[in-house]
Amino acid sequence: MSKEEALTPSSAADRVEQALKFLEGRWKLVILFRLFGGKVLRFSELEKAIPAISQKMLIQQLRQMEADGIVRRIVHHQVPPKVEYCLTDWGQALCPALDALLQWAAARERPGETDARAQSARSAS
Amino acid sequence: MSKEEALTPSSAADRVEQALKFLEGRWKLVILFRLFGGKVLRFSELEKAIPAISQKMLIQQLRQMEADGIVRRIVHHQVPPKVEYCLTDWGQALCPALDALLQWAAARERPGETDARAQSARSAS
DNA sequence: CGGCATCCCCCGTGATACTG
């Protein structure tokens, strides 16, 4: 739809580059997948869920995504402190993409589904 | 769908992390979007399409993805040399995900479509 | 034209310790 504003594919790729900026960073996607599906997790839960990440990185990536409007930070004014994270509506909008990525990842180990690896190296004249 | 094999979300996220490895790198996605839709581009065409990337990075990312079986390298034994790149079948399988990402990127500037930004900061008890 | 090698620098990333 809206072919009139479809512009060239190059522009589309160009536009995506902007959006990609928000997902750059070694842990962004990983975290996002943890929050995938509207889950609300505490800081410590995320830490446990992603053992390989350092506290510093977790905070950093979380903060960035918060600033980008992808994740929401919910502070509970209690003691001990309790902070939860979840996707914003815009972040939720990423779910289809995240899901597609999931499909792809799954397909990788389920040959025949997408019948990859069917091509052979061919060198043109 | 397929709730039975949905296992825990954690496992899913875990699996994705593996697949994500293939897409890590500042330029992978950008390049992929350039090849999106089955396009076959020459090395120099990719260079022009992505001015911000250095030749070194372009080669590097391309080679990695080639090794990962995401893109195919077609060498034309001519002079002057001519090398083309395109997605492998598995790479093509990424298109749905890429497209979803495209949708997301577009939605960012088209509020009302996914009605993002409808939430308000809420601090639990 | 396509691609590799080299040099070099910056920042992303990690480990540790400290605060509220």
Place this chain on the structure above:
DNA sequence: CAGTATCACGGGGGATGCCG
């Protein structure tokens, strides 16, 4: 428990030059 601060390191990534 959540988050900050500081230090230190490695390699990601840029610029340049040479080769097939």
